[in-house]
Amino acid sequence: MIIGVALIVIIALAINAPGRSDLGYRISLQWHIANLPQARPLTAADRVLVIAPHPDDELLACSETILAARRVGARVDVVWLTSGDGFEWDEAIVAHDPRPSPKDMLALGQQRMGEAREATALLGLKPDQQHFLGFPDGGLLRLFFKYRAKPYTSHLTRVAAVPYVEAVKRGTPYTGDQLLRQLDALLIELKPTLALMPAQEDRHRDHKAAYLFMAQALADCDMEKAARLYIVHGGVEWPMPKGLHRELPLAPAPRGKQLPWEVVPLSPADEQLKLDALHCYRSQTETLGHFLRAFVRTNELISPMPETDLGSAEQ
DSSP: OHHHHHHHHHHHHHHTOOGGGHHHHHHHHHHHHTTOOBOOOOOTTOEEEEEESSTTHHHHHHHHHHHHHHHHTOEEEEEEEEOSTTOHHHHHHHTTOSSOOHHHHHHHHHHHHHHHHHHHHHTTOOGGGEEEEEEOTTOHHHHHHTOSSSOOOOTTTOOSBOOOTTSTTTTOBSOHHHHHHHHHHHHHHHOOSEEEEEOTTOSSHHHHHHHHHHHHHHHHTTOGGGEEEEOSSOSTTOSSSOSOOTTSOOOOOGGGTTSOOEEEEOOHHHHHHHHHHHTTOHHHHHHHHHHHGGGOSSEEEEEEOOHHHHHHHHO
16 A cells, blocks of 8 residues: 555655656657647737636636637636635635535635735736626526526625625525526627636536536527637646746646637747736635646647537537
8 A cells, every 4th residue: 555655645746746857858848739729819900808707717728728818819708607705615714614604605716806906917908897796606507507596605705796886786596597698788788709617528617617607698699619728627637747836837638629710829928928827826826826827838739629529518
């Protein structure tokens, strides 16, 4: 047993190796993205919408698309489906309280919304481009499958309706129908030519739910072809290696290897801006910094929605 544990530790250290192993990773990861096409350049006529299940997802996966949109004068908006008020482990560590109360979790949601405003403001977004829906962190998949009309009560915040003054519609019941209605309204208002959202292959339940809700909303509004997918939770130990490795590329996640990925390159200046914005998420970097900084790379990856998914969304 001791030998087995030692092997696990050695493998983990190797996967999360520091700079001395960057050359090997660079060769390996570059091979994985060598034949991937680049995403099409944005123009001033584009209207970009980023759907983030939680505050920080938009930054990890879509920073460069946001920056590129701003550079060419395209409209860009970010919509956060939840306020991140269900990350109990994070609140326990940050607040040094092993059993955070519902009030503590709501305070965490307030903090993460403030961090999101600060982070995306660094990328150039104004308050009217930042949209918080305030639905339950950790409960989105239940809203899609079970609580379409009946309100869901979060087991962590103990609320059954959007509690935040900053939200698009405070007091909205936690139901799937209400979330879909808000997404439909935003799509009709913003008319995105590019809608970035989690892929259904993402391991996180809220990310899977975000895909399901957005696929339905895009179909409702006949905008399926605007969809572009991203992955944050892509499989064990992805992205490799952990920590800050700014000269390494980001390779496709194991869980999404079948998707038609496109490369969105980052300049060194944009990498630094992404890192600076990431540091605004103090509540997250304190507990998950090693994972989050692994997304500051020479590129990001997005994928058009596969034709099979387009067909199912239209049904």
